[in-house]
Amino acid sequence: MGSAGGDPATLPAVLLFRRPGGAFSAALRERFAVLDFRSSGEPLPAFLAKAAAEPDPPRAAIVVGGGSVVVDASLLNAVPSLRCVVSTGAGVDHIDLAECTRRGVAVGNSGEVYSTDVADYAVGLLLDVLRQVSASGRYVRRGSWPMLGDYPLGSKLGGKRIGIIGLGNIGSRIAKRLEAFGCVIHYNSRKPKDSVSYKYFPTVHNLAAASDVLIVACALNKATRHVVNKDVMEALGKDGVIINVGRGAIIDEAELVMALKEGKIAGAGLDVYEHEPKVPAELFAMDNVVLSAHAAVFTEESRSDLWAHTIGNLEAFFSGQPLLSPVHADSVGFLNQIC
Amino acid sequence: MGSAGGDPATLPAVLLFRRPGGAFSAALRERFAVLDFRSSGEPLPAFLAKAAAEPDPPRAAIVVGGGSVVVDASLLNAVPSLRCVVSTGAGVDHIDLAECTRRGVAVGNSGEVYSTDVADYAVGLLLDVLRQVSASGRYVRRGSWPMLGDYPLGSKLGGKRIGIIGLGNIGSRIAKRLEAFGCVIHYNSRKPKDSVSYKYFPTVHNLAAASDVLIVACALNKATRHVVNKDVMEALGKDGVIINVGRGAIIDEAELVMALKEGKIAGAGLDVYEHEPKVPAELFAMDNVVLSAHAAVFTEESRSDLWAHTIGNLEAFFSGQPLLSPVHADSVGFLNQIC
Structure with missing residues (x-):
């Protein structure tokens, strides 16, 4: 310099x-x-x-x-x-x-x-949603453990089929980390990558139907705005989890809130929102949702x-x-x- | 059968x-x-x-x-x-x-x-402490983000020197996972393991002095009761983090609370406590501590x-x-x- x-x-x-x-x-x-x-x-x-x-x-x-x-x-x-x-x-x-x-x-x-920090955070959000770290923490902090007994069991990360939307710098780092936990990696991107052996799905809908977890790790642009829509959430299904470390508007946020309210998906870990710093208030009471404040990006x-x-x-x-x-x-x- | x-x-x-x-x-x-x-x-x-x-x-x-x-x-x-x-x-x-x-x-x-679930949870607790997932979630849920602006930056997992106490079924799985995040693995156990290349430390005190993070993954017995004591916390230092997925009594809990209060260590992720389900109430107000209710073990x-x-x-x-x-x-x- x-x-x-x-x-x-x-x-x-x-x-x-x-x-x-x-x-x-x-x-x-x-x-x-x-x-x-x-x-x-x-x-x-x-x-x-x-x-x-x-x-x-x-x-x-x-x-x-x-x-x-x-x-x-x-x-x-x-x-x-x-x-x-x-x-x-x-x-x-x-x-x-x-x-x-x-x-x-x-x-x-x-x-x-940012790639490493964002990938780390995505894994943190997923572990938190599946194993209920934040929710069980709130349970402990409000003094419920001695009164109400053990918190319900969480769900195992190993063996989960992870559908990554966008296998770029961040998505590929998420994949590498989750392989170490015994997850099965699927992905969607513009075209298949020769350099990886993960299974490629040509649409986000296909990917959701074959996955337990969807992780949004792509850019926001015309092609990806609201690409995670109601149909995709239905394809993911009632045991499905969505993690978003991309941009809020990649997911149709109103439909996401509805899907969570109606139990059409099991949970979500969200670091980004459509109208930041506004977060839909309906999410605040949900224990199956982990919320953070656009914090994945940086340390x-x-x-x-x-x-x-x-x-x-x-x-x-x-x-x-x-x-x-x-x-x-x-x-x-x-x-x-x-x- | x-x-x-x-x-x-x-x-x-x-x-x-x-x-x-x-x-x-x-x-x-x-x-x-x-x-x-x-x-x-x-x-x-x-x-x-x-x-x-x-x-x-x-x-x-x-x-x-x-x-x-x-x-x-x-x-x-x-x-x-x-x-x-x-x-x-x-x-x-x-x-x-x-x-x-x-x-x-x-x-x-x-x-x-249990080994896989406990190892996953230890990584989840560590990511949560370093990247402040639960704390930033509470910040969002109480509506502070639009009013007070961005939550402070967290600390990067990659490059951290992780000192694992007990490299058995669980500790070795924790090590494998954290390697995928670019961490440096150190360990203490009864004797060095021929099967790994991680650096061995003959005492928990030595291990703490050479690590950024201590993860308790050993059994509780006469030799390990309160093995993480005041001296060990001082050796770990003011930027150090302690994760406990073992048993509460492996750490001197009163000294741990004191060290957190006085800023002698930076944070902790605790799934186990000395007198479960009792959790020291002084921890409830600390945003640098992640608390859960003996939930690591099982899914x-x-x-x-x-x-x-x-x-x-x-x-x-x-x-x-x-x-x-x-x-x-x-x-x-x-x-x-x-x-």
């Missing part, structure tokens, strides 16, 4: 759309002239207009994964100098990839930085990996090299990468 | 010390003349005296894992015909093995029936395995064969098997 503390006037300008401050901002400012939207206090159009009017207007932008700022034609029109957008998330559903491709704007994401240990990777993407761009983790519009029918 | 429904007068007599009823009791009654303590309504001494006075007094007994009835010299004196005791648990801390050995009474346990799927294994042990005994899963007094310095 470049030497620290250069003359800001000679550093390449970068738009920053994330919370200011911290070690990451400091590392960025050593390498780039950072135009910081959050600190500017300006409305987005005014901020973009001012950036575009700089003598050396910004050629790259860092956007937050999750999409508080949407990179679309209107943003790209406002700053025509932009030739690179780097997301700090793996998911790029907040970036109009077709529009970027059309304009020759390079798009990068967080690559595999303290991974933070520095993300900062280094994001800076690496930008330095590659400014030195005319391919991005470390480019995202192409044509890979997005089924990206298999999420944040 | 023998043919069903023989003449009770010709079937071998078995003492039963567990809740009556259910499919297991029915399966036992097909094969044995069952003398059922719980159904008798009698005090233990009267029940034993009556059993000993039968024309064909019982030669075997089934005792519940966990020890509501203790098999000691006084019980063995009361029914001198007893030559076999089979526990439905893996732990045999409620059976005086030295006394059984002295009298030539065969002792069997549940073998490996619905494993129930039939246990019944078959217990009957198999008894049938082996009555046909003059070695038990399927004998337990010997000399293996109990560090049994590495728990329930």
